[in-house]
Amino acid sequence: MAxxxxxxxxxxxxNVILSSNIVILANSFHINQ
Incomplete structure (x- = not known):
């Protein structure tokens, strides 16, 4: 159980870490363009 x-x-x-990394990557990609 434990x-x-x-x-x-x-x-x-x-999942939280993975999704936050995806958001950061998407934001940096958007800024670079």
Missing amino acids: FMLKSYMFSILF
């Missing part, structure tokens, strides 16, 4: 919760939290954290 392991499932930990992996669930980790996947959420990973």
